[in-house]
Amino acid sequence: MALIAIDNGRIFDGEHWREDETLLIRDGRFEGFCPSDRGPAQAERTDIQGGVIVPGFIDLQVNGGGGVMFNDDQSVEGIRRICAAHARFGTTALLPTLITDTPAITAAAIEAGLQAKAEHVPGFLGLHLEGPHLSTARKGAHDPNLIRPMTEEDLTRLEAVGRRFDAIMITVAPENVTEDQVRRLKAAGYTVSLGHTNASYETAGQYAAAGARCATHLFNAMSQMENRSPGLVGAALDIGALNAGIIADGFHVHKGSMAAALRAKRGPGHIFVVTDAMSTIGTDLTGFTLNGRQIYRTDGKLTLADGTLAGADIDMFSSVRFLIEVIGLPLEEAAKMASVYPAEVMGVQDRKGRIAEGFDADFVILSADATHLTSTWIGGACVHLT
Structure with a gap:
């Protein structure tokens, strides 16, 4: 499966805020993060235009x-x-x-x-x-x-x-x-x-x-x-x-x-x-x-x-x-x-509930002010887009 890069957003990983970082996803799981200005060239990129990413x-x-x-x-x-x-x-x-x-x-x-x-x-x-x-x-x-x-x-x-x-x-x-x-x-x-x-x-x-x-x-x-x-x-x-x-x-x-x-x-x-x-x-x-x-x-x-x-x-x-x-x-x-x-x-905290390396790539993208939901992702796939 191709590498997916989610750019240009603020990320709450379930514990901390991550600024100026790109979220990387591969094979349905979070692969990690990288600086926004150094994302992998071969990745399929999604620009969320200042939106907020939170765990699903x-x-x-x-x-x-x-x-x-x-x-x-x-x-x-x-x-x-x-x-x-x-x-x-x-x-x-x-x-x-x-x-x-x-x-x-x-x-x-x-x-x-x-x-x-x-x-x-x-x-x-x-x-x-x-x-x-x-x-x-x-x-x-x-x-x-x-x-x-x-x-x-x-x-x-x-x-x-x-x-x-x-x-x-x-x-x-x-x-x-x-x-x-x-x-x-x-x-x-x-x-x-x-x-x-x-x-x-x-x-x-x-x-x-x-x-x-x-x-x-x-x-x-x-x-x-x-x-x-x-x-x-x-x-x-x-x-x-x-x-x-x-x-x-x-x-x-x-x-x-x-x-x-x-x-x-x-x-x-x-x-x-x-x-x-x-x-x-x-x-x-x-x-x-x-x-x-x-x-x-x-x-x-x-x-x-x-x-x-x-x-x-x-x-x-x-x-x-x-x-x-x-x-x-x-x-x-x-x-x-x-x-x-x-x-x-439910005892699934080792794979769900956070945005962390190796976890299931389940997350939600909100508007910049977090008042609107713009998309839902399950296992690295966008299942809903407003």
């Missing part, structure tokens, strides 16, 4: 896009459409997310994910199984009739496929999953996240010690922080071993709560951004169905008829802009929340 966005919670809900279309073509829809908004790697459903649908989703991996679908990173082993008390938009405890048969099936994926996440609630089951899921290759639960601070700590690494969509569908009962919100912020995804759309979490959480989070864990996006992304759909129930799209949010939020109607670039323009984060930190941190959570 990694979204660990994507229910759908491009008119497709993963729960409705468990096929490699469905996954391909979801990935392509989100690539328009800077997402270069994602986890198609299956919301609580039947064992048969879950099995079909896993098979589709394995096929997507085999076919190297651009943007496909792995799967996120959000349920069915959650708490009905914090069900959110999940169908309570499908929520149930994890059985030995469930666990054995999950263990059989975990290591076949490069990355796989599962959201569970302590009400329906035991600590030992979490240990076994972790051993089988799963990133275990706690969500849709009324778990106490103490219980969350016990499950973190058993191997849970995340909290799913911080603040939403979980026990809240109170003065004598910190809940899962408090645990996610105070326990360094836990990371937490957060939906940055202004509807799921108040901007003040989000800003306070970002200041309060104890490391080494981080808060990272997820979209929790539905099939509406990249379309003009006014609604869709989920487990037979109508979801309404109005004023930038998605709800059931009773007003319950049902996923989000936001993309990753819009989420990054929200973090910058509303929360007041610098571009660097907002970009890390969308790339570096999720890569670390």
Whole structure:
């Protein structure tokens, strides 16, 4: 494959800014950097005219896009459409997310994910199984009739496929999953996240010690922080071993709560951004169905008829802009929340999430003021150009 040189831009590599340097790409990976005035003569050159290059966005919670809900279309073509829809908004790697459903649908989703991996679908990173082993008390938009405890048969099936994926996440609630089951899921290759639960601070700590690494969509569908009962919100912020995804759309979490959480989070864990996006992304759909129930799209949010939020109607670039323009984060930190941190959570930080020699050449080019997305690149190929 020819050498590609990206010229005339500022580069945030995931840690530092690089000025007056040319980004080099070969065979789908970053080859390195060179001074702008000494680029290889034989390279295919792209002049980005003062634009900004940041690592490609990694979204660990994507229910759908491009008119497709993963729960409705468990096929490699469905996954391909979801990935392509989100690539328009800077997402270069994602986890198609299956919301609580039947064992048969879950099995079909896993098979589709394995096929997507085999076919190297651009943007496909792995799967996120959000349920069915959650708490009905914090069900959110999940169908309570499908929520149930994890059985030995469930666990054995999950263990059989975990290591076949490069990355796989599962959201569970302590009400329906035991600590030992979490240990076994972790051993089988799963990133275990706690969500849709009324778990106490103490219980969350016990499950973190058993191997849970995340909290799913911080603040939403979980026990809240109170003065004598910190809940899962408090645990996610105070326990360094836990990371937490957060939906940055202004509807799921108040901007003040989000800003306070970002200041309060104890490391080494981080808060990272997820979209929790539905099939509406990249379309003009006014609604869709989920487990037979109508979801309404109005004023930038998605709800059931009773007003319950049902996923989000936001993309990753819009989420990054929200973090910058509303929360007041610098571009660097907002970009890390969308790339570096999720890569670390899924254990792929040795090849994704940064612009570094040998890493997958996944990146996004923004306008000089970072207010517009101009192109998305996956594996060194431009997959979207505005």
